Amino acid sequence: MNGFRWQPEATDGAARAGHLHTAHGVVATPTFMPVGTAGTVKAMTMDSVRSTGAGIVLGNTYHLMLRPGAERVQALGGLHRFMDWPGPILTDSGGFQVMSLGALRKLDSDGVTFQSHIDGSRHRLTPERSTEIQHMLDATITMCFDECPALPAETDAIAASMRLSMRWAARSREAFVARDGYAQYGIVQGGTEPQLRAESVRALTDIGFEGYAIGGLAVGEGQALMFQTLDGTVPLMPADKPRYLMGVGTPDDLLGSVMRGIDMFDCVMPTRSGRTARAYTGFGTLNLRNARHALDPRPLEAGCPCPACTRHSRAYLHHLFRADEILGPMLLTWHNLTYYQRVMQGIRTAILETRLGAHAIELRAGWAAGDP
């Protein structure tokens, strides 16, 4: 019996609240996972990440295999020790990043060969190697090695790519070293084609995983088509296993996806935007480089418990970004991650109180209202 499990707590429509039990602790769902690409959540210490309310963070095979190398992280005690994050870590399998970052990529039915975007060195990823790297990193949750097709694409190209990913899922599962409290997730593919998505879910549940991700979305298809694809895919997925929507998204994306039955998310937006002066708040986003903030003594967001909002003014944050001070990205990343966690906590409470519909209306009204 694997100690890893998702325990349901409440539902509201298709939305679920629960707890993810892992070897590295328990995480309340729905949950947003900050992205810690190369063993660090950029501009944050792990204590500050913890203080935002995050329970689980992301790492990545692609980045860590290139630098410092999976063998080196293993020799140093694994990623938890290396980055001093005692909570659960989910690592992506690297295929998506190879196609978005790697140079001179050669994809074949066995895997992908590419050159490092850092130093041009040549590397190869296969389902076996990706799974082995994630094991060396001591990832709590390991992702299958898959291929994420660019959209839009012809249906037969989507079908061929999905079927390749399903063969790779079987090989990833074969290579996975099962450990108590650890998990491996299959990744559903199939573009925006309902039949292909259904075929992919069947292929993955036939293999059997501890959790299931929905991949192949948030690649430019737009929110309507993403939600439409969720509507056709999520009901086919096992109800007793966690569901992870990869690479998503804005607060509005998170809300709509939780309402469609998703439990786990990752997205670079709150961290990447924090570094470029874009703040996420209950009244929408704002760019702190804008001159209108220069003399504004108000906190960024009233009621936000983060240091940017409790200790500083918008004028100060504006100054930091205009002066290109490192504290700017630090404070705004801290704020954005805090905001994302508050959104998830608010949604989770609403599910527990069976008032998610009303809560959704309030959230959307706030985002539409703009800066008070």
Ligand SMILES: CNc1nc2c(CCNCC3CCCCC3)c3nc(N)[nH]c(=O)c3cc2[nH]1
């Ligand atoms: C942004 N949209 C999007 N992301 C996708 C991702 C990446 C999810 N985020 C991982 C982090 C990214 C930064 C570095 C650390 C890992 C996808 N990953 C996989 N394996 N398969 C997808 O179909 C897949 C599909 C995705 N769509």
